[in-house]
Amino acid sequence: MSQMQRADARFNRDRVVAAAREAFASAGLEVPMREVARRAGVGVATLYRHFPTRTELVATVLAERVDDCGVRMRRALDDPDPWRALSGVVREFAERQIHDRALNEALLGPGEVSAAFQRERREHAQALNVLVGRARAAGVLRDGVDVDDVRAGLLAIASLRRLPATTSSRVIGRVADLVLAGLRA
Amino acid sequence: MSQMQRADARFNRDRVVAAAREAFASAGLEVPMREVARRAGVGVATLYRHFPTRTELVATVLAERVDDCGVRMRRALDDPDPWRALSGVVREFAERQIHDRALNEALLGPGEVSAAFQRERREHAQALNVLVGRARAAGVLRDGVDVDDVRAGLLAIASLRRLPATTSSRVIGRVADLVLAGLRA
DNA sequence: CCGGAAACGGAGCGGCCGTTCCGCTGTGGG
């Protein structure tokens, strides 16, 4: 299969993925396919030969980074300090959002693009559940705060992705702080 | 001028505005012009005769409601309780967002659509400044919170407008509560 | 009640986007 293809084909595939990663991160998921092809220095047909639909390209590009999120989530689960674990997850989420407009959509957005990440999304949701449960048990959360509040806060941060890049990093940081302050007891 | 036009023209204009108001509120500002025309029961040309560009239609539809926001803002300025005034503004903003996806964009969004509301935006910003100043002076705000934090919170709420309508109202309410809790001392 | 101007509606234009088609290019096994 993969080892049957020509060397130049494999090389071009890599260029496409790299261009798409960069384009999605900096300009968001709506970058036209033509633009990705142009950045990669290939024709659109080459792009479509490796990724039959736009969705598959997006899924491929996000897959690596989504895995990375899972790693960080598991690390948070090992943290003995419940507040540090939860606030770290929120901060990392916000940080990620600043230099990658696309990623968080895969974890929280309405399935549109990322039906491919069902499993990862479930894992992420479950881990968040655990973290919130611990934080609550430790009494570090404001009364009445539940996991849906945390998810709403993350969703709000993720929704800021459409803002112009110059202002978004400032705003995202402030919102993250606001959310954390609103969660804490 | 306006009284020179035919009765049927005026009637159709009203139908267009009504259709656009409803469409924008329920489906957001990106509703196609054809769709607005269809809902109004007129041809696209009729729509364009009354509103030469899409932007003018949007501005016309939002103008009435933006005025309404100004009224509420002035009412908040009269409130002797600084926290009630500020939190009321945030809550009203969130409430508005729930049954009108378009409106808040005019007040906060990046100029795109609403260069027409420069003055209102400035007034809104200034009023918010006053409200935050008072709240701060009264000591009801968490340390370090400033106007930009409040604006960031509002921006986060406004950014939720793209969520599917079924979930958005729940999420918006939670985020509003989170933001308020995060602002308060 | 009639005629001309105001207003109408929908086909059509140009542009963007995802995706496909096809004639050419250049790789690499024999």
Added chain:
DNA sequence: CCCACAGCGGAACGGCCGCTCCGTTTCCGG
């Protein structure tokens, strides 16, 4: 070294959108 065929690029298709053009309908003053 050579030529079959994997792989290539870009033109082209179909669909959506903002906006315009123009033949037809409808209003309304005389």
